[in-house]
Amino acid sequence: MSVVVRKLGSVSVLARSLDEGDGDFLAQAEPYRRELLAHCYRMTGSLHDAEDLVQETFLRAWKSFDRFEGKSSVRTWLHRIATNTCLTALEGRQRRPLPTGLGAPSSNPTDELVERTEVPWLEPLPATSYDDPADPSVIVGSRESVRLAFVAALQHLSPRQRAVLVLRDVLQWRAAEVAEAIGASTAAVNSLLQRARAQLDEVGPSQDDHLSPPESTEAREQLARYIAAFEDYDIERLVEMFTAEAIWEMPPFIGWYQGGPAIQTLIHENCPASAAGDMRLLPLTANGQPAAAMYMRLPDTGGRHVPFQLHVLNIRADGISHVVAFLDTSLFPKFGLPEVL
Numbered sequence: 001m002s003v004v005v006r007k008l009g010s011v012s013v014l015a016r017s018l019d020e021g022d023g024d025f026l027a028q029a030e031p032y033r034r035e036l037l038a039h040c041y042r043m044t045g046s047l048h049d050a051e052d053l054v055q056e057t058f059l060r061a062w063k064s065f066d067r068f069e070g071k072s073s074v075r076t077w078l079h080r081i082a083t084n085t086c087l088t089a090l091e092g093r094q095r096r097p098l099p100t101g102l103g104a105p106s107s108n109p110t111d112e113l114v115e116r117t118e119v120p121w122l123e124p125l126p127a128t129s130y131d132d133p134a135d136p137s138v139i140v141g142s143r144e145s146v147r148l149a150f151v152a153a154l155q156h157l158s159p160r161q162r163a164v165l166v167l168r169d170v171l172q173w174r175a176a177e178v179a180e181a182i183g184a185s186t187a188a189v190n191s192l193l194q195r196a197r198a199q200l201d202e203v204g205p206s207q208d209d210h211l212s213p214p215e216s217t218e219a220r221e222q223l224a225r226y227i228a229a230f231e232d233y234d235i236e237r238l239v240e241m242f243t244a245e246a247i248w249e250m251p252p253f254i255g256w257y258q259g260g261p262a263i264q265t266l267i268h269e270n271c272p273a274s275a276a277g278d279m280r281l282l283p284l285t286a287n288g289q290p291a292a293a294m295y296m297r298l299p300d301t302g303g304r305h306v307p308f309q310l311h312v313l314n315i316r317a318d319g320i321s322h323v324v325a326f327l328d329t330s331l332f333p334k335f336g337l338p339e340v341l
Helices: 022-045 046-069 074-090 135-145 148-154 157-172 175-183 186-203 217-231 235-239 259-270 329-335
Strands: 002-008 011-017 242-247 256-258 279-286 289-299 303-314 321-325
Touching: 022 046, 022 074, 022 135, 022 157, 046 074, 046 329, 074 175, 074 186, 135 148, 135 235, 148 175, 148 186, 148 242, 157 175, 157 186, 157 256, 175 186, 175 235, 217 279, 217 289, 217 303, 235 259, 256 259, 303 329
Parallel strands: 242 321
Antiparallel strands: 002 011, 242 256, 279 289, 289 303, 303 321
């Protein structure tokens, strides 16, 4: 019997020489892999870290499976292991912000862009990590708990506050269950939860509580118009889709920009495209929100369109209120996107 963790391309896999007991473990644990990934993502704000932590969770669970007495469900047991794996990994680590979370005011779109690659930025999450078509009610709850604004707000909490809030308010665990999971008293859990909720109210999203779900006709139509405006290089038409207070940010650049005129100037000043056809976008879903993968035709790409940005949108009835354009092209394979168009 052996257990080996290895990398295949960008995807971590757990390779085993299975005996009958290992097969029983996999049969019981594997159905929870996707929701464990979403759980670890909420805790860390990083897709890359979450994948590694799920692997570590499976290793720890496999090693102790013979001691699992069934006093709780396998799902609860795995989430308990995953939570403590995340808490250990988060010791001494910086939080993962978006540019709007750095505390600076909105930027002048004519200023030079400032890049900070050393900052561990928040990352987006592919749809398959939290969607379960068998249970639509679970999809709705899961989507709301992985929205970028919510996960960014979680980053302002300490790891233990984060764990308590996610276990209590997202997974709906009882206080006693959370206390047992993190090795604290029930009173301590209630105190941590109270402080976490108060802090989340201070930093959390308020204006975008009623976002259009990605499968709605409204969201699909607005996303199609958004993609068409970019591909036609019609920035004026694009900006007409934004709300008056819309925000645009694009980590690893530390600036963020508010309002249609500022966003329009930013794109005209800094976008490598200059004509229709320079950009192509593929629609997708990320963090339970409409999203798009942007490919750019650059001078040195031989006319091909190559990965450039991943856009995650807040779409409301009155327009697009927020766009986070991630420039980390290593995320494209995680979303099952092609290397070139």
